[in-house]
Every structure is written in structure tokens, then in C-alpha cells.
Amino acid sequence: MSTRELQDLARDIAVEAAALARARREEGVRIAQSKSSPEDIVTAADREVEAFVRSRLAELRPADGFFGEEGGAESGSSGLTWVVDPIDGTVNYAYGIPNYAVSVAVVEGEADPHTWTGLAGAVVNPASGETYLGARGEGATLNGRTLHRGDVHVDLNLALVATGFSYSAERRMWQTGIMQQMMGRVRDYRRMGAASLDGVGVAAGYTDVYYEVGTKPWDHAAATIIAREAGIRVEGIRGAAPGAELVLGALPSLFDEVHDLLIEFGIEG
Template sequence: MTGTTSDVDRDQLLALAERVAREAAAEVLRLRREGVEVAATKTSPTDVVTEVDHRSEELIRARLLEERPGDGFVGEEGESSDSSTGVTWVVDPIDGTVNFLYGIPQYAVSIAARAGEQVVAGVVLDVVKGECFTATRGGGAFLDGAPIRVRPVVPLDQRLVITGFSYERSTRVAQAQAVARLLGEVRDVRRLGSAALDLCYVGAGRTDAYVEEGLHEWDLAAGGLVAEEAGARVWQGTGVGGKRLVVAAPADGFADFAALVERVGLTG
């Protein structure tokens, strides 16, 4: 398989991703009920990973590669392998780990299939609510099988914006100062704690825009495809802390929101 997979191929990849995401989500819920402890930290003492993250990623990798043994794999918790088929799976086993750790019901399993350099299928499954966001490249975006679409564009001062903050203290402080300026220009700002779900919420019309610095490929792959296929533009640049900045908004209203992001100082 190459980076120019057919629609049939994309549907097959999506079906596999959804099936595996549902199994992983059920396992995450089961293990959450049994109790959870921090297994390690990543970029800072507040950037945690749990044993459940590891077990979810191991399950997802095993299931995907059992069915498609030549595919590549990139996982947040370090599992990786090269592809001989042109398809690579990009996985966040629990997006929103801090929410998961504290019992806040806003975290997801995110699985995307990348053909070459292009994400062609993606699933973001809300573990607690059970909502399943899906998309294929050129095939549209869906929530539990029903098509979704971005919100109609409204003036900037009526837009609800989702954001997030870095786990690195100095970057977080700079972001907070910029977001304080943003607050004076929009309806309000939310910080929900799962980038994958945040992007899907833009696609589902639950918010008007999203901006966050520090995302990795596994945070962005599936949710970004859902947002794009629902009518959003998803842009990547450099944030105030020097890391990847992601901005997502309905395509028709993207330019003025992106200009606002720059004006308040969220860009580098």
C-alpha cells in the first residue's frame, strides 16, 4: 500500500482503527476502576504517564499489527516501528492523561492511519462518554455515524475558543499572558485537557476555534483530520515557547482568528 490509498482502503483502515479504539477504551475504563498510579513523568514533573497509558498502547499496537503486520507504528509512550506497506499508525493511547489520573471525564483514545505523509483515516473515541469521532480523507467527518460540520462563522467577539497550556513552567506563563489578552477579544476561553477531543469539538461545531502550543503528531493526527473533514482549517506554526503551535477554526473564519492569535502574542 502506498500514500495514494483508495477510498476502499481508507474505509478498511478506519474500520480497524475504530474496532481497536473501542477495545482499548474498554480496557482503559476497566483499569481506571481498579485504580491508577503515575508510572513516570515526561517533559516536567506535571507531565505524567500512567501504567494504563502503557497497557493501552501495547494493546493497540498488538491488535493493529496482528491484522496488518507490515504497517509502521508511532505511539506516544515510545512504541515505534517502520512501515513496509506505506501505512503508519499514529496513536495516543490516552489523550488527556492528567484528566484520566484525576478522574475528570474528558480523555480519549486516538488512532490515525498515515499513508506516506498524509493522514487518511482517524478515530477519536471519548472513553467515558463513548462518543466516537471518525473521518477519512475526502470522506467527511462523523460523530457516532452522523455527519458533523463546523459552526457558522460569527464575529470574533462572539467566538468560544478552546486552548491548552504547556507543562513547562516558563512557556505556560508566557501562554497565560497571551491568553489573558485573548480573553478580551472573544466570547470566552475553555481549557478541557484533551487536544484530540478539542479538535473534534471544532469539527462538531461545539466551539468556534482552537489554539494550543506543544502538540505532538499523536495529539494532532486523528483529531486534526476530523476537524479538516468537517470544514475547518488546521494550521501549524511556532508558538511563543518555540514549539509547534496548532490553530484550528472554520475555514471561512480562519484568517481573522489566526491574525488575532498572532496579535495577542501566542505565536513565536
């Protein structure tokens, strides 16, 4: 399949999964368990939506691998792996805050963002109906509208920055310290609670910079593909692939300056 065909498949499955997630939200949320901390929750809907996506892909692409937040990684024989976050922004979802997403990406390689090549992705916000799509070499769209911000210039003091925080209280305090140092250099911050939507938000023009430490591969797989296709520069620390150490997506005119400030302010821990 071409990257555009893979994108269309990711879109179709993500839209169906988003409808299921929204239906379960309207019925009421049941917390299934906590994960890394009491604040890090998983709902019954997370598991149901991931099971739905996994079953659809097993039917349509049985030779592909699968890497989901709730079910772990399974290798395939095709060389492609689907990377899925069934409900990104679970705390928002549990509280009824309309900023959560279904994220579906397909990559070439195994389930490691440092070695895979992103091919196509879809990020769908069930509450707003926003559908972000991107395919390698084919560009990015939001509800059919082309996204491209690669040639936009914004001075750092006028840049709006998005970030996210750890479920660990100790880690959050460290992250807040970095934000405090950066706050005086930029227009303002936004903390919206869903990494995939933060990642594509730079492409959409909602923000100019997004960075976060501690993300998982499924948090940023689709968003990175989409943002890059929209002309956003997305990397990790010192030119590495985006990953747990850092995901930084920014307008190209801002990237180096923000990257260097984050290092100066201690992002490497």
C-alpha cells in the same frame, strides 16, 4: 484498503482500547513515572493500552509503521503509519475527570506531521461514549451523526475558544499572556485538558476555535483528519502543517482573523 476501511479499523481498535482504558480507570490509577516534568505523568494504563493497540495492529497490519506516545516510532514497508495516543488527557484520567480519549490515526508517510498525509482517524472518549470518525474524502461523524461546519459563520466576539497549556510552568505563563490578549476579542475560553478532544470539539460544535502550541504528533493526528473532513480549517503558522509550533483549527470564517491575532500577540515565541 480504502480510507473508509482504514477508518473502520481505526474505530474498532480505538473502541476496544477505550474499553480497556475505562476498565483500568475504574480499578484505580497507578502513576508509572513522570516525563518532561513532575506534572507530565504517564500511568500504567497508558502503557498497557498502547501495547494493546500495537499488538492488534501488528496482527492485522504487520507491514505498517507505528508511532505511539509511549513506545516511539517504528517504520513499516507499506508506506502507512499508525499514530496513536493511548490515553490523551492523562492528568484528567488520573483525577477521574471524564474528558480523556484514545486517539488512533493512520497516515501515508513517515511519522512527521509536516510531511505525512492523513488518511483516517478515530477519537473515542471512554467516559462519554463519544466516537468521532473521519476518513479522507469520506466526511466525519460523531456516533454516526454527520459533522459539517464548514459553512457556519460566527463573529469573533461570539466565538468560543479552546486551548491547552504546557507542562512547563514558565511556558504556561507565556501561553497565558497570549490568552489574556485574546480574551477581550472572543466570547470566552475553555481549557479541557485533552488535545484530541479539543480538536474534534470544533467539528462537533462545542467550540468555534481551538489552538495550541507544543503538541506532539499523536495529540492531533486523528483530530486533524476528522476536523478537516467536517469542514474545519486546520493549519499551523503561516500555512504550514499543524505541528508543535501551532495547531489552529477554526471555522473557515474565523481562521484568518484568529491566526493573524495569534501572530500579533506573539504566538511565534
